Amino acid sequence: MQKEIRLFSPATVANVACGFDVLGFCLDTIGDEMVIRTTEAKGIKITKIEGYDLPYEAEKNVAGVSALAMYNALEPDCGFEIEIYKNIKPGSGIGSSSASAAGSVYGMNLLLGSPLDFTALTNFAMKGEALASQCEHADNLAPAIFGGFTLVKSAKPLKILELPTPDDLYATLIHPQIEIKTSESRALLPKEIPLDHAITQWANVGSLVHALHTSDYALIKEALHDVVIEPHRKQLIPHFDAVKTAVLEAGALGCAISGSGPSIFALSKGESTAKAVENAMRNVYANTAIDFETYVSKINTEGIKKIN
Numbered sequence: 001m002q003k004e005i006r007l008f009s010p011a012t013v014a015n016v017a018c019g020f021d022v023l024g025f026c027l028d029t030i031g032d033e034m035v036i037r038t039t040e041a042k043g044i045k046i047t048k049i050e051g052y053d054l055p056y057e058a059e060k061n062v063a064g065v066s067a068l069a070m071y072n073a074l075e076p077d078c079g080f081e082i083e084i085y086k087n088i089k090p091g092s093g094i095g096s097s098s099a100s101a102a103g104s105v106y107g108m109n110l111l112l113g114s115p116l117d118f119t120a121l122t123n124f125a126m127k128g129e130a131l132a133s134q135c136e137h138a139d140n141l142a143p144a145i146f147g148g149f150t151l152v153k154s155a156k157p158l159k160i161l162e163l164p165t166p167d168d169l170y171a172t173l174i175h176p177q178i179e180i181k182t183s184e185s186r187a188l189l190p191k192e193i194p195l196d197h198a199i200t201q202w203a204n205v206g207s208l209v210h211a212l213h214t215s216d217y218a219l220i221k222e223a224l225h226d227v228v229i230e231p232h233r234k235q236l237i238p239h240f241d242a243v244k245t246a247v248l249e250a251g252a253l254g255c256a257i258s259g260s261g262p263s264i265f266a267l268s269k270g271e272s273t274a275k276a277v278e279n280a281m282r283n284v285y286a287n288t289a290i291d292f293e294t295y296v297s298k299i300n301t302e303g304i305k306k307i308n
Ligand SMILES: Nc1ncnc2c1ncn2[C@@H]1O[C@H](COP(=O)(O)OP(=O)(O)O)[C@@H](O)[C@H]1O
Pocket: 054, 055, 060, 061, 062, 063, 084, 089, 090, 091, 092, 093, 094, 095, 096, 097, 098, 100, 101, 131, 132, 133, 180, 181, 182, 183, 259, 260
């Protein structure tokens, strides 16, 4: 008998300022929907894509690549159809590719009776993510699958640490409607970094992890800085410095590039500050010719979930 499942697959913020390729958190209000269905015919088929123009061939769509990796490893006695209802614009910096790569394997696993744990699912989803970014990074996939804040302790072998989410922490995002491909934004980065920058950055990562554990908002504020990646990428994002200045004046704890951009995120203590930060972001872009969307979101501690 055919079985199907409908999922909400959330957007995510990777890097979280200081944690390039290791830190990420999951958003609440922004995400794709996906339907995964078992079929008698073997194999993986993408049968519907709405929202954005993306390839239907499983080998060219991140959802198909991760699904095929899992399918070939498990060799189940059914096939799967995938429908993607895309709300997250590809090339957004809020984990558009990750939502699809994670959603297909998460749904297949549920339909198969959950034989795999979240780390194994993330491992298969990384194969899909690699199609988009030319690199098997898990800093969007881990928060999409586990929920909350996550730290990728190592990618090979994959080890993910779940971090606590302070109750009153809110994210605000602005997404300028331009596309920055993760693969291109990664190509800009230096292969080596000065030791003093590395020292600052790993002190900030350690401090941010400690601050999340202790709900220390003052320390979150001190730790949300990126001296390694932001100087190289910020020129891709129009008005980045103006947004950062405006949101810090509006009371945000910190502000940085979301993933590889162009989205910019800020973290704030309390919803009213997060909304004031949204206004500050909007005011900067309102006087420009660039279209944009803004979002205020609680941190989503659940991750991908079954709906209906
Ligand atoms: N299901 C999918 N969802 C999003 N992007 C996809 C998908 N399948 C393939 N892609 C390709 O991946 C690229 C977008 O991924 P990426 O550059 O990492 O953006 P994002 O930061 O939004 O994840 C685009 O080239 C897009 O065509």
